Amino acid sequence: MTTVESRSSVAAVGERWARVDGRAKVRGELRYAADQPVRPCLDVAVHRSTRPHAKITAIDTSRALAAEGVVAVVTGADLYAEFGDRLMTGPAFSDQPCLAYGKVRYVGEPIAAVIAHGVKQAREAAELIEVSYDELEPVHDVDKAVQGAPFVHDELRPSIVFGDLKHLRGKRDTNVNYEYNLRKGDPSSVSGTTVSYDFWCPPTHHVPIELPYAAAWCEGERLELMATTQTPSYVRQSLADLLDLPLNRVRVRTAPLGGSFGAKMYDRLEPLVAALAWTQKMAVKITATREEAFLLTTRHGCAVAGSMTADENGMIVASTSDVRYDTGAYADVGPRITAKSGLVAPGPYKIENVRVKSRCVYTNKPSAGPFRGFGVPQVTWAHESLADELARQLGEDPVEFRRRNMLREGDIAPVGTPMHSADFLGSLDAVTEAIGWGTPFVKQEGTLVRGRGVAVGVKAVLTPTISNAVVQLNQDGSASLLISTIDMGQGSDTIMAQIAAEVLCLGEGDVRVIQADTDVTPYDTITAGSRSTYHTGNAVRLAAENMRDKLVELAAERFGVEATDIKLTSDGLVSAQTQETVSVSELLHGHFGARGTTLTAEANFSTSWQPYDHENGLSPQVTEHWFAGAAAVQLTVDTATGRIHIEHLAVAGDVGRAINPAMVEQQLSGAAIMGIGHALFDQMVFDEGQIVNGTLLDYQLPSIKDMPDKLTPIIIESPHRTGPFGAKGVGETTIIPLAPAIANAVRDATGVRITTLPLTPERVLTALEEQP
Amino acid sequence: MREIELKVNGLRRKLGVADDELLLDVLRREFGTTSVREGCGVGACGACTALVGGKSVSTCLSRAARFDGAEITTADGLPDDDEVVDEFVANRAMQCGYCIPGFVMMAHELLGENPQPTDEEVVEHLEGNICRCGTYSEIHAAIKAAATRRAARNERATA
Numbered sequence: 001m002t003t004v005e006s007r008s009s010v011a012a013v014g015e016r017w018a019r020v021d022g023r024a025k026v027r028g029e030l031r032y033a034a035d036q037p038v039r040p041c042l043d044v045a046v047h048r049s050t051r052p053h054a055k056i057t058a059i060d061t062s063r064a065l066a067a068e069g070v071v072a073v074v075t076g077a078d079l080y081a082e083f084g085d086r087l088m089t090g091p092a093f094s095d096q097p098c099l100a101y102g103k104v105r106y107v108g109e110p111i112a113a114v115i116a117h118g119v120k121q122a123r124e125a126a127e128l129i130e131v132s133y134d135e136l137e138p139v140h141d142v143d144k145a146v147q148g149a150p151f152v153h154d155e156l157r158p159s160i161v162f163g164d165l166k167h168l169r170g171k172r173d174t175n176v177n178y179e180y181n182l183r184k185g186d187p188s189s190v191s192g193t194t195v196s197y198d199f200w201c202p203p204t205h206h207v208p209i210e211l212p213y214a215a216a217w218c219e220g221e222r223l224e225l226m227a228t229t230q231t232p233s234y235v236r237q238s239l240a241d242l243l244d245l246p247l248n249r250v251r252v253r254t255a256p257l258g259g260s261f262g263a264k265m266y267d268r269l270e271p272l273v274a275a276l277a278w279t280q281k282m283a284v285k286i287t288a289t290r291e292e293a294f295l296l297t298t299r300h301g302c303a304v305a306g307s308m309t310a311d312e313n314g315m316i317v318a319s320t321s322d323v324r325y326d327t328g329a330y331a332d333v334g335p336r337i338t339a340k341s342g343l344v345a346p347g348p349y350k351i352e353n354v355r356v357k358s359r360c361v362y363t364n365k366p367s368a369g370p371f372r373g374f375g376v377p378q379v380t381w382a383h384e385s386l387a388d389e390l391a392r393q394l395g396e397d398p399v400e401f402r403r404r405n406m407l408r409e410g411d412i413a414p415v416g417t418p419m420h421s422a423d424f425l426g427s428l429d430a431v432t433e434a435i436g437w438g439t440p441f442v443k444q445e446g447t448l449v450r451g452r453g454v455a456v457g458v459k460a461v462l463t464p465t466i467s468n469a470v471v472q473l474n475q476d477g478s479a480s481l482l483i484s485t486i487d488m489g490q491g492s493d494t495i496m497a498q499i500a501a502e503v504l505c506l507g508e509g510d511v512r513v514i515q516a517d518t519d520v521t522p523y524d525t526i527t528a529g530s531r532s533t534y535h536t537g538n539a540v541r542l543a544a545e546n547m548r549d550k551l552v553e554l555a556a557e558r559f560g561v562e563a564t565d566i567k568l569t570s571d572g573l574v575s576a577q578t579q580e581t582v583s584v585s586e587l588l589h590g591h592f593g594a595r596g597t598t599l600t601a602e603a604n605f606s607t608s609w610q611p612y613d614h615e616n617g618l619s620p621q622v623t624e625h626w627f628a629g630a631a632a633v634q635l636t637v638d639t640a641t642g643r644i645h646i647e648h649l650a651v652a653g654d655v656g657r658a659i660n661p662a663m664v665e666q667q668l669s670g671a672a673i674m675g676i677g678h679a680l681f682d683q684m685v686f687d688e689g690q691i692v693n694g695t696l697l698d699y700q701l702p703s704i705k706d707m708p709d710k711l712t713p714i715i716i717e718s719p720h721r722t723g724p725f726g727a728k729g730v731g732e733t734t735i736i737p738l739a740p741a742i743a744n745a746v747r748d749a750t751g752v753r754i755t756t757l758p759l760t761p762e763r764v765l766t767a768l769e770e771q772p
Numbered sequence: 773m774r775e776i777e778l779k780v781n782g783l784r785r786k787l788g789v790a791d792d793e794l795l796l797d798v799l800r801r802e803f804g805t806t807s808v809r810e811g812c813g814v815g816a817c818g819a820c821t822a823l824v825g826g827k828s829v830s831t832c833l834s835r836a837a838r839f840d841g842a843e844i845t846t847a848d849g850l851p852d853d854d855e856v857v858d859e860f861v862a863n864r865a866m867q868c869g870y871c872i873p874g875f876v877m878m879a880h881e882l883l884g885e886n887p888q889p890t891d892e893e894v895v896e897h898l899e900g901n902i903c904r905c906g907t908y909s910e911i912h913a914a915i916k917a918a919a920t921r922r923a924a925r926n927e928r929a930t931a
């Protein structure tokens with residue numbers, strides 16, 4: 001655990017600074033988006049489809065229009081008449097209208113919007129809209145969908161966001177909107193011990209406790225919007241395209257988010273309120289109910305048919321994966337998930353012979369999108385169950401088996417990209433040591449059987465992406481940081497302040513992060529995919545360094561010495577030659593001759609990649625860097641009830657360098673707790689395309705009662721050569737291996753290999769009963 | 773419409789409410805208490821928790837008209853030196869922060885009834901509140917620390 005750069009005199013990076021606004025959060029005084037003052041808005045409610053797949057033949061809005069308090073009713077057809085194909089938005093395919101026209105593709109799809117004085121009036125009137133349908137045959141599961149008709153979309157229309165999708169234009173007669181293939185060596189050419197299974201992860205929901213919200217209004221010839229989004233720069237572009245406006249006539253503001261985990265990205269409520277505000281020239285707002293939030297986006301359900309083969313020396317020699325992501329009625333970012341997660345389907349192992357076929361498949365369900373882990377937990381469910389089973393069938397310790405096969409620094413991943421700063425081994429060793437792997441334990445107590453399991457995970461950071469930062473240093477020595485990264489609980493406002501403070505020798509509380517506002521804060525691709533610490537962090541570091549250079553120049557001028565002679569310290573600027581010192585405050589006052597002035601510096605940080613070959617899926621640089629994480633668990637299974645109880649869960653993530661160790665630990669623990677839900681009970685249940693558990697009474701989430709008896713988060717630091725102070729992201733690393741670690745422990749305890757999530761008591765009991 | 777009187781965080785006010793209006797909406801609209809929030813609308817998450825006469829109430833399920841004359845406390849109305857708030861801050865019991873005021877009010881209710889709760893009692897009491905960020909360990913530690921501090925303060929007061 002080395003450090004990349006030596007500490008400056010004022011330590012900021014690596015310190016456990018308190019979260020900004022911590023007290024305001026505890027007292028509930030922090031203003032989230034819906035609490036922000038905006039102009040008075042009318043309320044919007046939508047009427048939703050009751051059919052999974054149907055042509056809309058007629059819509060009767062007369063009763064809704066006549067209802068008390070209603071100002072306007074707008075249908076998808078009305079908006080299509082105004083915007084044409086521009087109504088279709090989406091990051092990968094221009095396939096999603098904010099109100100359906102012509103056809104509906106899932107139960108719950110919005111068809112018409114009511115604008116009224118008051119939420120209650122709007123919601124009641126929305127019920128009065130009558131829609132006539134001509135039903136079409138729906139397709140509910142991925143396996144049927146890949147086989148052929150019925151088709152969810154007649155024609156695939158890629159958006160212009162992803163360059164690598166252009167060749168799909170005009171493609172018809174398929175539900176597969178994207179396919180990624182990895183071909184290396186030939187798995188059929190090798191022999192040895194092979195295990196193969198069909199795996200399934202159901203769709204799940206993010207359930208951030210803050211509900212999605214968006215408000216929009218016209219400001220003269222401009223469109224303004226305040227929304228719960230983690231992608232303000234994307235939303236500005238998307239709305240500018242929709243309304244056909246230059247970027248400077250669209251303003252997107254946001255606030256700290258009450259959680260998101262991927263739910264509040266890309267196009268959610270924003271296109272609808274923008275289209276309504278623009279066409280009706282009204283200020284409108286929409287707050288999703290929890291039931292509606294379940295319909296906005298989900299995590300991809302995913303099927304994997306996988307196999308893994310080892311030779312007589314216990315080396316993994318082949319791996320195959322047929323991955324099918326259920327993206328629902330709209331692609332959203334599914335194609336990117338299909339490729340970026342498909343390429344790690346073989347896992348963090350050295351394997352010569354690999355086949356991955358990863359497909360993004362339309363079905364008649366709510367659209368799936370990004371969710372903490374970005375599709376990787378689903379393929380990890382497969383490769384970590386396979387690796388574990390293979391080790392057990394070889395009669396080997398699952399940890400030793402993994403250690404021998406694991407990718408190490410400089411090794412080439414199956415996708416063709418070398419590994420750097422991805423400490424799988426360190427993560428694996430740390431978690432197994434923490435739970436006492438290898439030490440004896442009582443295997444059985446009455447109906448309770450005890451077991452231990454482990455799993456590791458690998459993920460590529462989203463590449464390429466772009467971040468900008470502006471530092472504004474005030475004459476009194478305090479600073480403001482302008483970035484478009486969103487703090488949604490991960491603590492970015494605090495750690496970005498720490499990075500700037502480290503460079504500028506400022507103290508805790510001296511740097512304030514300005515809330516994202518596209519009129520003010522510069523472009524940032526997205527706050528997601530664990531990219532911000534690295535990308536925005538680097539932009540902040542560079543902007544702060546530019547600021548430091550400016551201060552040094554000013555001081556050199558003031559002292560009449562060379563710039564190389566000046567050093568910035570926590571006491572201000574010092575000349576080595578003359579020993580003269582000046583505080584930042586005095587320096588700026590001297591330069592401008594006034595109090596309250598500002599000095600500004602900015603920087604950009606972008607990463608590049610080498611797109612994978614479309615034939616074999618290989619790339620020498622498919623990502624800027626890798627994440628490594630591991631989980632180890634000791635648990636009991638009650639053979640009478642099927643209940644799983646976690647005694648000790650240890651999780652580790654390689655974060656390069658922890659900018660704020662306290663917040664890193666919270667991210668590691670938080671992702672692990674979310675992962676416990678995915679492993680044990682959390683799932684969306686559909687019946688003929690209809691969600692049957694879309695309320696928090698029915699949808700189970702981890703509560704304090706589901707906490708393991710002991711939870712140990714472990715920070716691994718294998719510094720990244722180009723990370724800000726060596727740092728990388730952390731938010732996803734420990735959700736990735738969580739479910740297979742638990743299932744592997746269940747296998748250890750009971751001898752049963754379960755391949756379908758979640759591991760509910762019923763499923764465990766059934767598996768125990770069917771045990772040969 | 774009915775006229776009722778509410779005392780919220782020490783402020784007494786008469787106001788008119790519709791028969792089916794929720795306490796949650798009235799608190800937010802009429803008293804500006806941003807700390808009560810809708811997370812589920814069905815009493816399953818605890819984000820909307822307020823104390824009415826020291827007892828926790830899911831304001832998303834409660835019709836305001838039924839609370840005529842009630843004394844209501846919300847997290848943003850707690851005194852500046854509140855030890856539960858202080859210990860939540862000191863124990864870093866917040867990530868996105870959205871659920872936290874609800875937990876703060878549950879902690880107040882618990883410590884009011886049971887000044888020295890065991891670990892099991894803390895868990896039982898908080899079971900109905902969801903923190904999706906997974907801040908449970910920190911919340912638990914904060915409540916135990918607040919109990920200890922309150923006991924020490926009470927001892928000083930009676931000494």
Ligand code: FES
Pocket residue numbers: 809810811812813814815816817818819820821830831832833
């Ligand atoms: S909003 Fe009241 S309990 Fe969830």
Ligand code: FES
Pocket residue numbers: 209258259489866867868869870871872902903904905906907
């Ligand atoms: S802190 Fe985010 S939901 Fe609890």
